[in-house]
Amino acid sequence: MKTAVRSHIGRVRQLNEDRAWVGTTPGGLTAAAVADGMGGHNAGDVASTLAIDSLSKSLSAWEGVVSAIEAEEKLKAIVLAANAAVFEAASTKPQYHNMGTTVVVALLDEREGLIGHIGDSRAYRVRGGAIEQLTDDHTLVNELARSGQLSREEAANHPRRNVLTRALGTDADVSVDLQRIDMLPGDRLLICSDGLSALVDKALILDTMNTEGVTLDQRADRLIALALTAGGDDNVTVALIEYEAETVTRDGGTP
Template identity: 65%
Template sequence: MRTALRSHVGKVRQVNEDQAWSGLLGDGLTAAIVADGMGGHRAGDVASGLAVDSLVASLQAWKPDEPNADKTELLREWIRKANEVVFETASLNEQYHNMGTTVVLALIEGNNGWIGHIGDSRAYRFRDGSLSQLTDDHTLVNELTKSGQLSPEEAAHHPRRNVLTRALGTDRDVEVDVQAIDWRSGDRLILCSDGLSGLVEQQKLLEALEERNANLETQAEKLISLALDAGGDDNVTVVLVADDGADGATGGVTA
């Protein structure tokens, strides 16, 4: 398994409020996280940083010696713990009032994977020349689209398309969406903030991933470039996870 992580502040923002991490946990487990913070006076990057730090601590403290452990419940527990950390920090510090963050967390083990998320940071799976969106955005516009009040075309340009209906850290309790997925050799997983998915059409994402002879790092750079070429009006972060039969991973936290 290999991972590649790239992040860019974009062409408009002064601070990168995205945070991400990827790495190998041992015993064949690979994990990846993307969080996109929100809040004024640098509170967004505080929220995303706290969330990623909490999730990484949970991942690294977990001992995968229980093969029958329910991974969906583990992801839900870890994300709820991160929610508590962000919420309590905001409650105790006036300058961080109402800060929050999106989060998407992926865990891959053998032929299985698990995705947990809150907000509109996304997970996609590239398989056999097709790209599928795995997560469902927790946004007002997505709710209006699902109810038939907006068409997909109207949603793409709606002035409130970035309004979240659910975020990590803004409330004491939060609902977490968790799902199990199957995983095959040759698959690629893409986690990203809306700085990518909100600016770049899915077909262009697919074309970037289909480029022959491009390594994982090159593909991650290409995806960042697509967002910047599309205007770059938000921070943009992407983590790629690939099962190409090779060992090794690169990872880290973006700031």
């Protein structure tokens, strides 16, 4: 597995409230997380920092588990611990009242993985020349679109498209969306804040993810550049994980 992570303040904001982390567990699993903070008086960056600090500490101590169900419960507990850290700070310090953050976290081996998320930061998987959005935005307009009250085009341009229906740290209890995914050689996973997904067309993201002859770091740089070219009116953060394709020998086997 290869990884890359990039974050940029953008062209408009005075503070970067996004945070990201990639790392490896003691058992050799690849982990990544992105958080996009919210809150007045610079509280958004506090929320995202607390969340990523909690997640990275927990994931860096992840030990092997015996079943997929156990792994799901453990990842859920890790995200809820991050929720508790942010909520406690928001509850005890008036300047951080009602702060919160989105979060997407991925935990992968070379066959499968887990994705956990809260909010509207996203995870995409690129496979076989196609891109698939793995997460479902926890936003008001997405709920309206899913119920048929808005078209997808109307939702994309709605003035309240950034209103979250669920965030990490704003409440003592929160529901975490979890899903299992499979991984195949050549797959690439993109985790990003809405500074990318809300500004850059999915076809352009796919084109960048599929471009041959570039490194994973260069792909990350290009994704950031696309968001800035599109206006850069928000912080933008990307974390990439690539499952390298197996090298085939002349006799058709693998080394």
